[in-house]
Amino acid sequence: MIPQIVSPTTQAPISVAIVDYGMGNQASVANTLRRLGYRVKLAASPEGLDQAHLLVLPGVGAFPAAMQALHQRGLVDYLQEQARQDRPILGICLGMQLLAEASAEHGHTNGLGLIPGQFLPFGEDGWHIGWNTIACRRGNALVQRVDGEAVYFNHSFHYHGPEEFQLARAGAPRPCAAIIGHRRVVGIQFHPEKSQAAGRILLQDLINGLIHA
Numbered sequence: 001m002i003p004q005i006v007s008p009t010t011q012a013p014i015s016v017a018i019v020d021y022g023m024g025n026q027a028s029v030a031n032t033l034r035r036l037g038y039r040v041k042l043a044a045s046p047e048g049l050d051q052a053h054l055l056v057l058p059g060v061g062a063f064p065a066a067m068q069a070l071h072q073r074g075l076v077d078y079l080q081e082q083a084r085q086d087r088p089i090l091g092i093c094l095g096m097q098l099l100a101e102a103s104a105e106h107g108h109t110n111g112l113g114l115i116p117g118q119f120l121p122f123g124e125d126g127w128h129i130g131w132n133t134i135a136c137r138r139g140n141a142l143v144q145r146v147d148g149e150a151v152y153f154n155h156s157f158h159y160h161g162p163e164e165f166q167l168a169r170a171g172a173p174r175p176c177a178a179i180i181g182h183r184r185v186v187g188i189q190f191h192p193e194k195s196q197a198a199g200r201i202l203l204q205d206l207i208n209g210l211i212h213a
Contacts, residue, residue, distance in 0.1 A: 014211060015039040017052030019079075019095075021069045024060030025193070029092060032193040036204055046078040053211050055082065059094030063103040063119065063157070066094055067111065076112060083114045088184045088210035096180065096187025097157060105157055115182040117161020128174035129154045134190075136168040136179070142186070142209040143167050143179055149198035151178070151190040159189070184210050 016033055018026050020042040033040045033056070043049045057079070059066055070076050083089060091099045100111045103119040111118075122128065136147040146168075153170065159177035167186070168179040180187045186206055192199030 013039045014054075014207065015041070015052040016054050016056055016207065017049045018042045018056045018058060019049065019070075019075065020044045021059075021066070021073055021075060023058075023066045023069055024094060025058050025092075025191075028193050029056060029058045032200070033203065033207075036200060038207065044073055046074065049078070054088040054090060054207055055079070057089060057091040057095035057098060059092070059098065061094060063094065063097055063105040063111070064107070064109045066098055067109055070098070070112075079112055080114065083112075083183070083185050086184050088207075088213070089114065089186075090206060090210065091185075091187040092193075093155065093189065093191055096189050097155075097159075099180070099185060099187045100159065100161065103157060114185045115161070115165055115180055115187060117159055117165060117180070119157040120160045121157055122174065122176075126174075127154075127156045128158070128170070128176060132170045132174065132178075132190075134168045134170050134178040137166070140167055142181075142206055143202065145205055146198045146202045149195075151192070151195040151198055151202075153178075153190045155189060184213055186210060 016038045030040050097119045099114045100117045101113045131150045133150050136143040165180050166177045167181050170178045178189050192203050
């Protein structure tokens with residue numbers, strides 16, 4: 001049995017709520033977090049998400065459909081309010097893209113607006129899929145342990161925004177922002193749950209660091 005990770009301040013198990021809005025990889029993310037020792041639950045309503053230390057917004061699919069699903073569940077206003085209250089939020093893959101102000105996928109769609117910037121296509125045949133090495137911003141303890149590590153990407157839209165919000169970048173053949181963040185909201189473009197040891201280390205450092213920031 002894997003021991004649960006506890007908060008050093010309260011000694012209570014760290015709880016993570018995964019936003020279950022019907023788009024993608026909730027189960028695989030949940031399984032990874034449980035194996036790391038976190039107490040994890042999936043919830044589709046604000047009431048179900050309220051009790052966790054940190055929210056995880058995963059996702060696979062199209063940006064407009066994802067935003068529509070969040071609106072239908074009353075989660076857009078909720079997530080925006082949680083960010084205003086400085087509650088930790090972690091977006092993964094499509095979930096990272098939803099944190100931004102907008103995306104150009106299938107036209108213009110407004111995002112949650114939690115991190116300045118937008119998502120634009122790479123261009124013709126512009127998929128970024130497979131393993132790529134990331135370079136992390138120096139001095140940021142949340143991401144420093146995965147500097148230079150290879151992680152797994154699968155996306156065709158990339159972050160376009162101020163450098164100050166880019167915590168890590170991927171190198172060739174598809175240079176792009178790999179991790180973005182603003183205050184206690186962080187987005188990961190790659191799949192940490194598929195990135196072996198580096199992905200697990202990053203999840204632990206981000207979750208523990210954001211909760212205790």
